[in-house]
Amino acid sequence: MQFSDAHCFLCGTTITPDQRTPVFAEWLQTKYNLQHKELLLLDKSVSTFSQLTIPCCDSCNINHVIPLEQEIAQAAEKGMTGFKDLSEQKLFQWIGKMFYGTLVMELIKEADPLIMPEYAVSENPKMQGKFQSFFMVLQSLRIPMVFSDFMPCSLFFLEIDPTEDELPFEYQDELTTMAFSIKLGSVAIVCTLLDNGIIKRALGKFYKITEGQKLHPVQLAEFKARVFYAAYIFNVVPDYFIRPGKPEDEQLILDTLIDDVTAEVFNPWEMTAYAHMLEEMLKPWSIREKDILQNPAQPLSFIVDEQNNFKPLQTFSKV
Template sequence: MIDLTLYDPFERMQFSDTNCFLCGTIITQEHRAPVFAEWLQYKYSLQNKELLLLDKSVTTFSQLTIPCCDRCHTHYLLPLEAEVEQAAAKGVEGLQALPPQRLFQWIGKMYYGSLVTELIKEANPLVMPEYAVSEDPKMLGKFRSFYQVLQSLRVPMVFSDFLPCSLFILEVDPTEDELPFEYQDELTTMSFSIKMGSAAIVCTLLDNGIIRRALGKLYQVTEGHSLHPIQLAEFKARVFYAAYIFSVVPEYFIRPVKPEDDHLVLDTLIDDVTNEIFNPWEMTAYAHMLEEMLKPWSIREAEILQNPKQPLSFLLDEENNFKPMERYLKQV
């Protein structure tokens, strides 16, 4: 008999080192799972690389672990990681061949692992974050909705005509690519990007694919092209900014379960009648985001907004066609 019961840690704010993050089972503090899989850490020598948390404490990739019972680790996390490892070994084509729901679960596990770490830390922070996640009811509601669909990792679940996220898989040109691994996430907007060798995944969680549709033409323009790292940075800025102005939270509903059912079916609803899907696009705010992404090339906002009506772009020419680029030449 398949257990189709969902776990909800948000009901009692049950975030501790003694509850499995995925099923809530009481465990000891030794029961942990890495947020970033061991295969990923070994392949890109990440073990001792540092990560800064919201409370200003520092951890490393190998130290960033989440409470996880043996059953969830063995039955759900390890098979997922094995699938993604095999796909990633084949680059962009391998990742594109993976079922999108599996990529969503993989990214969701890393994102949620970082989030749970922050929520546990907030109980006894090194420095109290300026905006404590656990004290923002709207954010907690958003995280709760996300966790509901992340439970698909443990409970068989079918999403009816939707995927809870927007996924972009891009190829990176190796000519001037000096970083074999890159990772970035933004907890509040649920934006995530990871680059493994020549393959990059950019994702916005909990938007039901709306951002992918909104940026569909841009994504289409990049298809079949290898992006220079500076072009990837711009693509990320556009996706992360779209997530920043995305203003609705999808609701998810479980269809009534019949005794013979072996999975849950989820429907979704977005209130686009009383709410705008996106807040207005503000060029200065986008320029801030792009400046942040372009830090490795020391490109400042003034240069980005030299022509305020058409901000600096490395991806598109004036006719919005793809701009081929193998090397970056600093404009003098």
């Protein structure tokens, strides 16, 4: 695991300055006209999607990154059906590459920042441990690897109603909690990395309510808030182990272990903290925390009614 422009982000081999690959693939930039769209990095410097590239050796790029992006691009053409037909492992690798690529660039920037972030990621020992675990499972992108009875992430698929949807592309991540969301046209994928699917199980009933439904963008924002907050209170880091193999084996098998004895899997869900997260997600609609917590026992929801049934919503009007 190397955080420098002189080493491949995936295999760590020494490379030349011109050996790089886009964090967000060229097909994605072209399809959604992202090349000149600006991104604000943690050190307050500004980049664009086309400038956001990571060091990558020719072997990893040609044999692993480009073929993966081609497969995802083909799936994206088919919308929700295409994404659901992909293996979860492929989607994990694709999202993992974008997440980790962003992380690599942020950590390279931290070595010579425009403005030093208040909470430098590189100075957080717990985060270093998480990134090392994540780097291990991300190697499945270049090494034949089987995850034994688990997937190192939670994946949520949501369909968006086009009536008031004005953003064909949307992307958001949170490096410290390893939460990620990306919206491509009418399909939104929300993901929490390095949780072994625990957050998906925890939010299973809520997620099921949205299945088969078309969400208004404000409902998508609420769903993201719930997932991102669940990632915020997720309190354990899985350990991964390579199962002992035989010389003739053609793939690695990974097992996992979560220490839920000395640590609670989730910290307590605090309604005020969740409301703050939801307020952040609902900024485009000018909804404030006081609106969300009018009834503290049952915070504002655009997805479910008081009986926890789905609330259809095509057009939004602030009450």
